[in-house]
Each structure stands twice: as C-alpha cells, then as structure tokens.
Amino acid sequence: MAKQYDFLFRLLMLGDSGVGKTCMLRRFTESDFDTAHISTIGIDFKMKTLEVDGTKVRVQIWDTAGQERYQTITKQYYRRAQGVIFVYDVTDKLSFKHIAKWVSDVDEYTTQKMETILVGNKCDDSLRREVSKNQGTKLAGSYGMEFFETSASKNINISESFERLTELVLQAHKRDVDNLLGSLDSYLDKAGLEEDKESTVPHLPQRSCAC
Numbered sequence: 001m002a003k004q005y006d007f008l009f010r011l012l013m014l015g016d017s018g019v020g021k022t023c024m025l026r027r028f029t030e031s032d033f034d035t036a037h038i039s040t041i042g043i044d045f046k047m048k049t050l051e052v053d054g055t056k057v058r059v060q061i062w063d064t065a066g067q068e069r070y071q072t073i074t075k076q077y078y079r080r081a082q083g084v085i086f087v088y089d090v091t092d093k094l095s096f097k098h099i100a101k102w103v104s105d106v107d108e109y110t111t112q113k114m115e116t117i118l119v120g121n122k123c124d125d126s127l128r129r130e131v132s133k134n135q136g137t138k139l140a141g142s143y144g145m146e147f148f149e150t151s152a153s154k155n156i157n158i159s160e161s162f163e164r165l166t167e168l169v170l171q172a173h174k175r176d177v178d179n180l181l182g183s184l185d186s187y188l189d190k191a192g193l194e195e196d197k198e199s200t201v202p203h204l205p206q207r208s209c210a211c
C-alpha cells in the first residue's frame, strides 16, 4: 500500500507528573478530556497525521511519565526525537521551576539538534494560577523557544502547539536536506573542476627508446 504521508517525525512531551501531558495528547488526538489523573507508566504514544504547508506529516507523539522513578526508561527515548514540548502547569510553581531540569536533561542525553517549545498548561484555572503568562514568555525567550499557554480541559491552543512544533521540525528537516544538497553540489562542482584541470595538463612528449 502506498505511504499516506511524506514524513514521519517523533515528538516528545516532557514535564512534571500531573501537569497534564496525557490530557493534552488525548485532547489533540481524540478530542477528549479526562478529569482523572492516572499517572503514565514509563512511556506511551499516539499517532496523528497533519497537513503542514501542503506536506503530509505523520507524528508519533511520546507521552512520558513525569514521575522520577521512570526517568531511566524515558531518557532512553530522548535521542530518537526530533522535537520536544516542555510542559509545566500554570497552577504549580514548582513544575515551572523544574523546566530548567527538563531542558538540561535533554541537553545531556541528546546529541542531535532538537526543535523545542514551552507550554504552560491549565490556563483555564485562573483561581489557582501561580505562574503568570509573562513569566512563561520570559522563560521561553531565555531558551529561544516559542511559548503557548494551553488548556486541555477547555481546548485552548492544544492543536496550535502540536502543529507549531511539527512545523518547526519540518522546516528544520528541509533546511538540513537543502544544506546537504548544497554541500553535495559544491563537492561535485569541485570534483568537476579537478577533472577539467587534469584534462588540460599538457601531456609530456613520449621519449623514444634509444636502444
């Protein structure tokens, strides 16, 4: 059967336990929301196909457990992802503080270039808010990331954040391919020049044998 998409990318969701990673993913892939908190065990994933700039992109989104005890398992997946959504909960200051740790873990456990965005989830809960939008914007800016405040429960900015990260990954991928083709072109040009040079080197006269 012909492939139904042009690219397959892997995205990773990281953040403290309870910030709403599973709910965000469920909202995005199944348009559903659950008020219960059933902690993810290790890692889980869901797939979705998106259309980005006329290109069909299939994303495999890994929802990691925020609990410390699973981190040996989840860290093994960092290296296979092309994009990361760092999530904190706007009603939980500590989860915001811990973003620095999640970012440094990704730096430590990956070698590839990753596209990243920062998300402050549960923006619907204004009564319990502990982290302002301005603080989120500033933190994202300090990492050079784009920032979204989301609500999985009220469906605010959920598809926008997943789609934006996918777009960033696609753009980075296209840039890499262009760079690769560019260096291949210049290599071939150089190789062509070398060949031309060799063909213009005058041939030395053949010595005749005196014997």
Ligand SMILES: Nc1nc2c(ncn2[C@@H]2O[C@H](COP(=O)(O)OP(=O)(O)OP(=O)(O)O)[C@@H](O)[C@H]2O)c(=O)[nH]1
Pocket (backbone or CB within 6 Å): 015, 016, 017, 018, 019, 020, 021, 022, 023, 024, 034, 035, 036, 037, 038, 039, 040, 041, 064, 065, 066, 067, 121, 122, 123, 124, 125, 150, 151, 152, 153, 154
């Ligand atoms: N008010 C509000 N509550 C939310 C929102 N998103 C998630 N929650 C609630 O937050 C709790 C935790 O959500 P989960 O999605 O299970 O959290 P998680 O980050 O996946 O947690 P781990 O799997 O333990 O890492 C649940 O009770 C959700 O109902 C939101 O946008 N607004």
